[in-house]
Amino acid sequence: SAVISQKPSRDICQRGTSLTIQCQVDSQVTMMFWYRQQPGQSLTLIATANQGSEATYESGFVIDKFPISRPNLTFSTLTVSNMSPEDSSIYLCSVVGTTHIYEQYFGPGTRLTVT
Amino acid sequence: AQKITQTQPGMFVQEKEAVTLDCTYDTSDQSYGLFWYKQPSSGEMIFLIYQGSYDEQNATEGRYSLNFQKARKSANLVISASQLGDSAMYFCAMREGYNQGGKLIFGQGTELSVKP
Numbered sequence: 732s733a734v735i736s737q738k739p740s741r742d743i744c745q746r747g748t749s750l751t752i753q754c755q756v757d758s759q760v761t762m763m764f765w766y767r768q769q770p771g772q773s774l775t776l777i778a779t780a781n782q783g784s785e786a787t788y789e790s791g792f793v794i795d796k797f798p799i800s801r802p803n804l805t806f807s808t809l810t811v812s813n814m815s816p817e818d819s820s821i822y823l824c825s826v827v828g829t830t831h832i833y834e835q836y837f838g839p840g841t842r843l844t845v846t
Numbered sequence: 847a848q849k850i851t852q853t854q855p856g857m858f859v860q861e862k863e864a865v866t867l868d869c870t871y872d873t874s875d876q877s878y879g880l881f882w883y884k885q886p887s888s889g890e891m892i893f894l895i896y897q898g899s900y901d902e903q904n905a906t907e908g909r910y911s912l913n914f915q916k917a918r919k920s921a922n923l924v925i926s927a928s929q930l931g932d933s934a935m936y937f938c939a940m941r942e943g944y945n946q947g948g949k950l951i952f953g954q955g956t957e958l959s960v961k962p
Contacts, residue, residue, distance in 0.1 A: 764949070768889075773937065773952040773953065773955055774937070774939075776949050776950070779949070789949075825950075833879055833898060834896055835881065835893065835941070837883070837892075837893070839889070840889040840891070842889055
């Protein structure tokens with residue numbers, strides 16, 4: 732399995748500001764993934780982050796709103812920009828297992844509330 | 847288009863009894879993987895079990911087993927001997943292809959409550 736940590740674990744932010752969420756993995760992984768879970772909803776993929784290339788965004792998500800960095804094989808950041816209350820969600824990073832590639836693991840999540 | 851359906855928004859089970867959480871899926875791919883995750887109130891997603899579309903045997907992991915019926919496109923999770931700590935949201939998810947990266951499609955989840 733992979734051990735994934737995220738910072739911050741939770742935050743309360745003002746409308747119009749930005750928050751950067753960090754994701755650290757204990758082993759090198761090719762792809763890292765960012766998901767969003769809005770209150771009472773299921774998870775939705777925001778983007779896939781490969782080291783050394785631009786992130787690939789899913790329909791409905793744009794780079795200006797959710798810029799992603801992937802400086803190395805163990806770390807990634809997701810920024811939620813110009814926040815509104817609709818951005819209040821849990822944001823989770825995820826990686827494919829390094830021992831068993833069919834397994835997929837999630838970080839503990841960042842619980843964001845925008846006021 | 848691929849889709850996951852969980853028809854049970856909430857379930858109750860008595861402690862020490864077994865419970866089955868339903869999941870049906872829709873895909874036109876021959877190669878895919880099915881996952882179950884547990885999400886306690888803390889929000890983390892805990893990987894429980896995986897079943898590949900070509901796996902002939904049902905997956906098992908401790909008290910968790912996956913009842914895979916390919917022709918019916920169902921992948922139900924069975925939890926044996928329920929414990930109070932099993933109370934949580936449970937999500938079924940699917941990934942098309944074995945090497946398609948980490949894009950998972952999730953169902954809406956089932957909230958399981960275990961009664962003492």
